[in-house]
Amino acid sequence: MSDRAEAAVRVIEGSLRKRGRLRDSHITLAHGSGGKAMRDLIEDVFVGSFDNPALAALEDQAVVALSELASHGDRLAFTTDTFVVNPLFFPGGDIGTLAVAGTVNDLAVSGAKPLFLSCGIVMEEGLPVEALRRVVASMKRTAEQAGVYIVTGDTKVVERGAADKLFINTAGIGVVPEGISISARNARPGDAVIVSGYLGDHGTAILVARNELALETQIASDCQPLNGLVETMLRACPDLHCLRDATRGGVATVLNEFAQSSGVTIRVREAALPLRQEVKGACEILGLDPLYLANEGKLVAVVPAEAAQRVLAAMRAHPAGEHAAVIGEVTGEQAGVVVLQTVFGGERIIDMLVGEQLPRIC
Amino acid sequence: MSDRAEAAVRVIEGSLRKRGRLRDSHITLAHGSGGKAMRDLIEDVFVGSFDNPALAALEDQAVVALSELASHGDRLAFTTDTFVVNPLFFPGGDIGTLAVAGTVNDLAVSGAKPLFLSCGIVMEEGLPVEALRRVVASMKRTAEQAGVYIVTGDTKVVERGAADKLFINTAGIGVVPEGISISARNARPGDAVIVSGYLGDHGTAILVARNELALETQIASDCQPLNGLVETMLRACPDLHCLRDATRGGVATVLNEFAQSSGVTIRVREAALPLRQEVKGACEILGLDPLYLANEGKLVAVVPAEAAQRVLAAMRAHPAGEHAAVIGEVTGEQAGVVVLQTVFGGERIIDMLVGEQLPRIC
Structure with a gap:
């Protein structure tokens, strides 16, 4: 095949791929490589679920107008939390529910309206893709419930035994409405x-x-x-x-x-x-x-x-x-x-x- | 000892503790418990190094005025990256250098001025505290070099064998100056x-x-x-x-x-x-x-x-x-x-x- 023909085939695959599904049943080191397998994983499992314009652009960062933030208040709140819960699935939720709710709550208790989350995932080689899909579906559901968007993310894969299945970090951005001032320093006798x-x-x-x-x-x-x-x-x-x-x-x-x-x-x-x-x-x-x-x-x-x-x-x-x-x-x-x-x-x-x-x- | 006396002793210890050093030589599960050992670790290793007003407040989120952000531009950029590099230390840097530089760079390539980072750490039980101190010192040095503040963080500890020593997630916030529009979609013939x-x-x-x-x-x-x-x-x-x-x-x-x-x-x-x-x-x-x-x-x-x-x-x-x-x-x-x-x-x-x-x- 000449270079030209090869390229044309690849591009057609590329555009089909976005609508297709990842075929692998288990996570491999290639899914953390930065290359094709990782892009397939991100496009199928994450972008397909968290569907929003910022994430779909697949730039290395999400961008939002400060004027939009200012419509919610006058201060930005920023927080992070990593989730390593064992087991991944439990009655009432899973690590995905936890990863979204936990960071939303850390923002909410400052009085902030939570708006955007990031999502950094560490996966152990061999993790079933179906487990990842279930977790991502929980993240999506919980994000919808909270009214937040997951706008930027990162995935890493480590070799078998170097992590226990799946860890998720979420960082969150929210805006605190004017006049709200909640702090651990504010308790007064009589409260x-x-x-x-x-x-x-x-x-x-x-x-x-x-x-x-x-x-x-x-x-x-x-x-x-x-x-x-x-x-x-x-x-x-x-x-x-x-x-x-x-x-x-x-x-x-x-x-x-x-x-x-x-x-x-x-x-x-x-x-x-x-x-x-x-x-x-x-x-x-x-x-x-x-x-x-x-x-x-x-x-x-x-x-x-x-x-x-x-x-x-x-x-x-x-x-x-x-x-x-x-x-x-x-x-x-x-x-x-x-x-x-x-x-x-x-x-x-x-x-x-x-x-x-x-x-x-x- | 009566309750009152006990309480007075504890409070004095509390204020001394902030100026003292963590005495443990290795990370234990207690350092991820949410309790006293974790607070000692955070106050000594992290707050002591990343010294800035937002972090010292030890609220569950950092808060910054939107007007301050607006002085740098009109759009917020938000990104995240997790670092799982092996080995932790290598010629030219370590996982801490990488964790700060990596996220600073993901912001910078959008044209944003990087301003604030979060830091989510997963440690394996048994990690030498000195290794953590070295990594945190690298984070501090790299953050100073880049002119950013690490303003919010989280630490988790997993049992021996459930992670390989140390993983670090950083998320970053920056502001894109007006008129700058950099995107992977902007390449034009002739460029x-x-x-x-x-x-x-x-x-x-x-x-x-x-x-x-x-x-x-x-x-x-x-x-x-x-x-x-x-x-x-x-x-x-x-x-x-x-x-x-x-x-x-x-x-x-x-x-x-x-x-x-x-x-x-x-x-x-x-x-x-x-x-x-x-x-x-x-x-x-x-x-x-x-x-x-x-x-x-x-x-x-x-x-x-x-x-x-x-x-x-x-x-x-x-x-x-x-x-x-x-x-x-x-x-x-x-x-x-x-x-x-x-x-x-x-x-x-x-x-x-x-x-x-x-x-x-x-």
């Missing part, structure tokens, strides 16, 4: 502390999925985007003081961060913690403290006392907040202390998590 | 094709570092930020047509992307390719094609013919472009074709990389 629902569902679901529990439970991960809930809360009270999603380290770690950053004491009533019976049971059997269990769709808010009932009512009217509860309040006793008032009437200090409770929970 | 210097240094350096070459060479990776060079080029010619750094897949892959996206032929003269003797030698011995070797501090530019000598002169006056050369030109013969005119007077089609040349090159 109310609210959680948005049942605690510990994600941590328990992962334990069950790993068969580390000798229990039959129906617990599903609470993995979900929280930006809609946060918008509702901000409409009820634009002056939310602190907001953070309670992921690794659980509610206890978030409360300690608030108490330390704001120089206050936070008092929590054990009886007020929203806990499912199954989670309570699992914690009792395994000696785990639900305050340290990971959540992937729950937030902790510190709000002015006068707004507490208004915010709570707004949260309960939202699907992501129906089981929201006031769990305690802020006092000025001491800087950096979290105190639990137990159901037996005693008190104990709730410290930050020491050591590791459950590795690879997210 | 000149320029590369910014010697090709294949990074790929060869990694091969040598892996002891896969039975050669004694002094080749160091070309790993470096290119945003300064791009600024110089844009001053010489604001109308640069295409620009891309030639990483995985090498110059051949970039030229194919330009040819396909622009619907043109690109003709390259083999004799004009800037190649070090050592790289040429290694390629001949191993049967590698230098056009496919990875670079980590080289770019390919397509510029209007009338501007070619002006751009070339500007590049050669910059340390990152002293060996820049015009290597070919764009023609309208056929869409999506790259042709090499060999030193023997023949012609051959240069396709995108098929299969995998060197896994984990970046």
Whole structure:
């Protein structure tokens, strides 16, 4: 074949390829090479799913007008999170759901409207392409639910044994509306502390999925985007003081961060913690403290006392907040202390998590 | 000890801790727990190195005024890249240099001024803390060189054997100045094709570092930020047509992307390719094609013919472009074709990389 004829055949294949499917059943090192196999993978699995103009251009970066961003507020929020959860699939979600919801939530708790995500994937050679497709479909679904676009990405493949199946990093960009100022430093004595629902569902679901529990439970991960809930809360009270999603380290770690950053004491009533019976049971059997269990769709808010009932009512009217509860309040006793008032009437200090409770929970 | 006394001791430790050093010699699963050990690691190794106000606040997201971004241009550029290079340390750089320079370069080739990076790290249990410190020091140095800030991050630890030592994802934000419009779709017949210097240094350096070459060479990776060079080029010619750094897949892959996206032929003269003797030698011995070797501090530019000598002169006056050369030109013969005119007077089609040349090159 002459060079010309060869080239013509290739170009026709090229344009067909965009509409076709990747034929490989498993990921190989070639899918991370920067060459043809990688381009096929990206065009089929990613561009085909995340369909949006920025990604389809396949430049090495996505570009968006600052004027468009400015229509949402006056400050850019930027965050990142890597997901290494084991197993990849669990009741209530998978690593893809987690990778989108996690970064959306890190943006949302700054008060930002999440807009764009990046997606960096590390795959182990031999990963079934069908597993990747399932994960990407979850990312797409969760991104739609949150109203964000995945606009730029990168894929790497490492040899068998150099990574455990699949890791996903997402970074996110959002815009904070004017006048919103949420920070871990803003808790004031008198403020109310609210959680948005049942605690510990994600941590328990992962334990069950790993068969580390000798229990039959129906617990599903609470993995979900929280930006809609946060918008509702901000409409009820634009002056939310602190907001953070309670992921690794659980509610206890978030409360300690608030108490330390704001120089206050936070008092929590054990009886007020929203806990499912199954989670309570699992914690009792395994000696785990639900305050340290990971959540992937729950937030902790510190709000002015006068707004507490208004915010709570707004949260309960939202699907992501129906089981929201006031769990305690802020006092000025001491800087950096979290105190639990137990159901037996005693008190104990709730410290930050020491050591590791459950590795690879997210 | 009463609760009060215990709390007071902890708070004093807390404030000392920020100025102290992490005492562990190796990374453990606790350093990824979301709890105290992770906070110690982040405060000591990361915040201590990347020192900037956004990161020091230790919120889950960095926030920057849109008005500040608007002072640099009218469009936001957003990109991401994950680095899994093996080995972590090699002549000329390490995974940290690469992680900063790589993302800076992906922004720079859109014409954007790179401003902020995120950093998502996956560590294998048992990684020596000193290795992490060295990598973080390289990230800091490269970020300073490029004039960017690392403003937000995340660390995960996986159990021994679930990852190979250390993977780093960086996402980056930059701003594109008004009037700049660089795209792989902009190559026009008559345009000149320029590369910014010697090709294949990074790929060869990694091969040598892996002891896969039975050669004694002094080749160091070309790993470096290119945003300064791009600024110089844009001053010489604001109308640069295409620009891309030639990483995985090498110059051949970039030229194919330009040819396909622009619907043109690109003709390259083999004799004009800037190649070090050592790289040429290694390629001949191993049967590698230098056009496919990875670079980590080289770019390919397509510029209007009338501007070619002006751009070339500007590049050669910059340390990152002293060996820049015009290597070919764009023609309208056929869409999506790259042709090499060999030193023997023949012609051959240069396709995108098929299969995998060197896994984990970046």
